[in-house]
Amino acid sequence: MSSPLLTAENLEVFYGSIQALKGISFFVNTGEIVSLIGANGAGKTTTLRAISGLVPNKGQISFAGQNLNVVPTYKRVSLGLAQSPEGRGVFPQMSIYENLEMGAYSRKDKTQIKADLEMCFELFPRLKERLSQMAGTLSGGEQQMLAISRALMCKPKMLLLDEPSLGLAPLVVAQIFEIIKKLNKEGMTILLVEQNARMALKISHRAYVLETGRIVMQDSAENLLNNDEVRKSYLGI
Amino acid sequence: MQDFIQHIINGVSLGSIYALIALGYTMVYGILKMINFAHSDVYMVGAFAAYYFARFLGIENNPGITTLITLLVVSMVCCSLLGLAIERLAYRPLRKAPKLNILITAIGVSLFLEYSGQVVFGADPKVFPEVMKDFVLFKIGDIELKSFDITVLIVSVIAMLALEFLIFKTKIGRAMRAVSSNASVASLLGVNPDRIIAFTFIVGSSLAGVGSVLVGMKYPKIDPLMGMMIGLKAFVAAVLGGIGNVGGAVLGALIMGLSEEMVVAYLSSTYRDAFAFGILIVILIFRPAGLLGKYSVEKV
Ligand SMILES: Nc1ncnc2c1ncn2[C@@H]1O[C@H](COP(=O)(O)OP(=O)(O)OP(=O)(O)O)[C@@H](O)[C@H]1O
Ligand SMILES: [Mg+2]
Numbered sequence: 001m002s003s004p005l006l007t008a009e010n011l012e013v014f015y016g017s018i019q020a021l022k023g024i025s026f027f028v029n030t031g032e033i034v035s036l037i038g039a040n041g042a043g044k045t046t047t048l049r050a051i052s053g054l055v056p057n058k059g060q061i062s063f064a065g066q067n068l069n070v071v072p073t074y075k076r077v078s079l080g081l082a083q084s085p086e087g088r089g090v091f092p093q094m095s096i097y098e099n100l101e102m103g104a105y106s107r108k109d110k111t112q113i114k115a116d117l118e119m120c121f122e123l124f125p126r127l128k129e130r131l132s133q134m135a136g137t138l139s140g141g142e143q144q145m146l147a148i149s150r151a152l153m154c155k156p157k158m159l160l161l162d163e164p165s166l167g168l169a170p171l172v173v174a175q176i177f178e179i180i181k182k183l184n185k186e187g188m189t190i191l192l193v194e195q196n197a198r199m200a201l202k203i204s205h206r207a208y209v210l211e212t213g214r215i216v217m218q219d220s221a222e223n224l225l226n227n228d229e230v231r232k233s234y235l236g237i
Numbered sequence: 238m239q240d241f242i243q244h245i246i247n248g249v250s251l252g253s254i255y256a257l258i259a260l261g262y263t264m265v266y267g268i269l270k271m272i273n274f275a276h277s278d279v280y281m282v283g284a285f286a287a288y289y290f291a292r293f294l295g296i297e298n299n300p301g302i303t304t305l306i307t308l309l310v311v312s313m314v315c316c317s318l319l320g321l322a323i324e325r326l327a328y329r330p331l332r333k334a335p336k337l338n339i340l341i342t343a344i345g346v347s348l349f350l351e352y353s354g355q356v357v358f359g360a361d362p363k364v365f366p367e368v369m370k371d372f373v374l375f376k377i378g379d380i381e382l383k384s385f386d387i388t389v390l391i392v393s394v395i396a397m398l399a400l401e402f403l404i405f406k407t408k409i410g411r412a413m414r415a416v417s418s419n420a421s422v423a424s425l426l427g428v429n430p431d432r433i434i435a436f437t438f439i440v441g442s443s444l445a446g447v448g449s450v451l452v453g454m455k456y457p458k459i460d461p462l463m464g465m466m467i468g469l470k471a472f473v474a475a476v477l478g479g480i481g482n483v484g485g486a487v488l489g490a491l492i493m494g495l496s497e498e499m500v501v502a503y504l505s506s507t508y509r510d511a512f513a514f515g516i517l518i519v520i521l522i523f524r525p526a527g528l529l530g531k532y533s534v535e536k537v
Contacts, residue, residue, distance in 0.1 A: 054424070072424075072429070073421075073424040074427050074429045074430070075427075077426060077427040078427060082425070085421075085425065089419055089422035091418045093414065094411070094414060094415070094418070098411055101408075101411060102411060102412075102426050105408070105427045105428055150426070154427070
């Protein structure tokens with residue numbers, strides 16, 4: 001077995017005096033969907049921010065064999081790491097098209113960019129219909145589609161998704177999860193942060209359970225779905 | 238009536254100068270959420286750079302388009318370099334510091350430039366080189382279109398169209414808007430915010446450079462404190478239009494220029510400056526986000 005695409009060892013993140021991550025370690029293999037589940041404030045978003053370099057961390061993160069700690073945030077995307085951030089982070093005053101162009105900011109391969117745009121439109125036809133609409137005027141679901149597409153426009157090896165289902169109608173949630181599954185089938189490695197633990201576990205290979213900055217469980221998604229503790233705390237059964 | 242039209246022409250010409258400077262305030266605010274008080278002094282240094290360069294080349298008595306363009310370029314380059322240096326040395330180290338620290342630093346840089354200017358250039362006014370001849374280009378009835386006003390207008394319109402193109406039609410412009418909207422998301426997508434911020438200072442400062450040559454041409458007395466009043470008015474214009482909003486800065490500046498001209502023409506020139514600050518007060522009371530501002534203004 002080859003080494004994991006992403007490994008994090010002993011991540012610690014502080015916000016001032018608050019310690020949000022208390023030394024967590026995990027890995028993601030190429031081709032996997034790995035979920036990070038946990039209650040509000042558990043540190044899921046912080047973990048993704050640490051991977052992208054938005055918050056300084058003590059510990060060690062490596063991606064595709066490279067030590068990420070020495071790579072500034074804006075260079076991580078060219079290594080193949082893209083994030084669709086919490087709250088979607090679309091640029092409200094830019095059109096859908098411009099948001100997507102921003103996704104391709106660090107790429108130069110014009111023809112490939114065009115092809116990837118078409119792929120996004122195939123995944124989310126809604127976006128194509130509204131290319132010139134300002135992102136700020138899109139519905140929440142549409143913004144989520146845009147945020148995912150924009151991350152795809154980075155042409156990443158690995159996609160970090162922070163709560164893609166947040167605030168969306170059940171039908172849209174199902175659609176988004178379908179697409180995550182499809183992307184993964186086509187070879188995309190995905191680290192998924194979700195409140196919606198059931199949906200996340202259903203499409204994931206493995207998962208980690210975070211509790212106030214610590215990993216308290218890790219297992220295959222299937223096992224976690226059947227784990228009493230998880231069922232009680234996160235699946236509400 | 239003809240007087241009135243004449244005043245409109247003068248007002249628009251004055252307003253476009255304010256706009257050139259206001260754009261620098263608003264762009265920096267848009268991207269860093271700070272007011273770059275040193276901006277007006279960058280403008281002053283631009284005027285002196287043009288002055289010394291003209292003397293150095295011996296073109297101070299050689300009015301014409303070439304002189305105009307030469308001085309514009311010189312001033313733009315010097316202002317860009319100064320703006321860049323200020324950003325790099327004074328503001329960048331404070332990127333994560335509280336807003337108040339940055340604000341005070343900006344005031345400090347401004348004072349530093351004003352007083353160094355008095356030491357280096359001398360405190361008494363200098364006569365700006367004759368950039369162009371002022372003559373009546375057209376006459377429509379009694380309305381005179383003077384070459385200065387037309388030049389001011391043409392140069393600032395070109396500068397603003399170039400800016401518009403830069404911001405809305407180029408990749409780096411898109412990155413500027415992205416950083417201004419959400420710097421951390423922009424950096425997730427591969428934008429280096431520091432580079433974009435530095436670039437914004439270059440662009441804003443070079444517009445101030447354009448302004449300084451146009452002002453030097455029209456009001457050819459320059460001194461190290463020349464930036465204070467015009468800087469304040471340009472700042473008011475930016476707030477009036479909605480600070481952070483590029484179109485707003487131009488609109489605010491035109492309103493400022495026109496109203497100043499009208500006040501002087503129909504009331505009294507004593508109220509010239511009072512009027513500008515009157516506008517600021519009224520705006521802050523009734524529409525703190527400015528005319529085109531969409532968001533509530535952040536506390537500084
Ligand atoms: N900028 C910040 N300053 C101070 N504390 C922060 C900051 N961001 C996050 N925290 C704290 O760090 C902890 C982890 O936050 P984080 O956003 O990672 O949680 P999360 O698991 O993503 O929660 P949610 O499911 O609600 O999004 C929380 O206790 C939070 O209050
Ligand atoms: Mg979160």
